[in-house]
Amino acid sequence: MEYRKLGETDLxxxxxxxxxxxxxxWMWGxxxxxAAIEAMKTAHDMGVTSxxxxxxxxxxxxxxxxxxxIKGIARDKVQILTKYGMRWDDNKGTLAFKSKDNDGKDIDIYKYAGKESVISxxxxxLKRLGTDYIDLYQIHWHDMTTPIEETMEAVLRLKEQGKIREAGVCNYTAEQMLTAETVIKLASNQVPFSMVNRGIEDELIPHCIAARKSILAYSPLERGLLTGKMQPGQKFGEGxxxxxxxxxKDENIKRTNDFLTRIKPLADEKNATLGQLVIRWTIEHPGITIALVGARNAEQAKQxxxxxxVxxxxxxxxxxNTQLNDLQIVG
Incomplete structure (x- = not known):
């Protein structure tokens, strides 16, 4: 495994x-x-410590x-990255969207990052994770009802108390990152990035490179689309x-599969799956530090x-990249 420091931190x-x-x-049916616990343990055994x-x-x-x-693993051998700012148990802030919990009960999701909420x-x-500190604490989405400075003051207090090691953000613009940094030094920004979703290339990546901030790319496999295992007419479970x-959409699955067919010989040449080739391409992309990849079971985690x-x-x-430039997603 390769290990990379986040921003200018020692993490x-x-x-x-x-x-x-x-x-x-939730939201994955x-x-x-x-199986989820086994997947995480297997990933750790393979060097995926975060x-x-x-x-x-x-x-x-x-x-x-x-x-x-992570129970039983030495705490300094694993890095926990978690978030705050999305509440289902309170109605402060702004309504993000309506959803259902794992029992099918209606819930309202709010974006809220007031100081007292961040602390609680x-x-x-910490209780759910069974630990006394979090390695990277990230705001999940910007809360329009709370000044960024107030939110970050709470995070700074948590850092001073030793409850978190470093501060990060998710889904922030370059401008929002600059505002946050008037209060606390940021390590990273976690944003969506994949071969079919490259919207951050124009502004955010150049900013993070110049400011020496890490980008954590989520959904690099575009939630399974870029594995090549989906076909038009794909059926998804309830929820x-x-x-x-x-x-x-069928047309986009078809277009994506046509692209994947063109790069599959390269994956075959390297005795790799399409998914592995895509993950490697992602972490080789300028400005991308980390690829966040999910797994439902131990075999997926291993792969x-x-x-x-690769x-x-x-x-x-x-x-x-040349093949990718011909791929057009519609809708």
Whole structure:
């Protein structure tokens, strides 16, 4: 495995980090708890020492499963990345969207990051995770009702108390990052980035490179689309959010598969899967520090970790990029 420091901090995380959204079941049509825990343990055995989670993933469930998975592992041998700022148990802030929990009960999700909320969320996360500190604490989404400075003052207090090691953000613009940094030094910004979703290339990546901030790319496999295992007419289970996402429209699955067919010979040449080739391309992309990749079971976790063994030359990356430039996503 390769390990990379976040921003200008001393916090080193695995270049392939375990993304634990699906482990919470919520918005993924449920999950198998034992399989999720085994996936995390297997990933760690393969050198994936970092796990990214959030309270909202299963309304605490993902964090609880992470806590069970890391139990017995020396605390300095694992890095816990979690978040705050999305509440299902309070109605302050702004309504983000309506959803259902894992039991099918209606819930309202709010974006809220007032100072007192950040402090209490951290305490709850520490309990669920079974630890006394969080390595990277990230705001999940910008809360328009709370000044960024107020939110970051709470995070600074948590850092001074030793409850978190470093501060990060998610889904922030470059301007929002600059505002946050008037209060606390940021390590990173976690944002969506994949071969079919490259919107951060114009502004955010150049900013982070210049400011020496890390980018944690989430959904690098575009939630399974870039594995090549999906076909037009794909059926998703009840509660699976992908059914309403544009990338999973039949026409876009077809177009993506046509692109993947063109780069598959390169994957075959390297004795790698398409998913592994995509993960490697992601962490080789300028400005991208970490790829967050989820796994439902131990075998998927093992295959994801092995992506680190794929080596790409400059010419091979250019070949992939050339093929990618012909891919147009519609809708």
């Amino acid at each position: 080193a995380v695995s270049a392939i980090t375990f993304g634990a959204w699906a482990a919470g079941g 449920g999950n198998d708890d034992d 796990i990214d989670t959030a309270p909202i993933y299963g309304q605490g469930k993902s964090e609880e499963l992470v806590g069970k998975a 969320e951290c305490e709850n996360s 699976d959010h992908r059914a309403s996402v544009k990338y999973f 994801n970790a092995k992506a680190i063994e 080596k790409l030359s400059g010419e091979e990356i250019e070949f992939i």
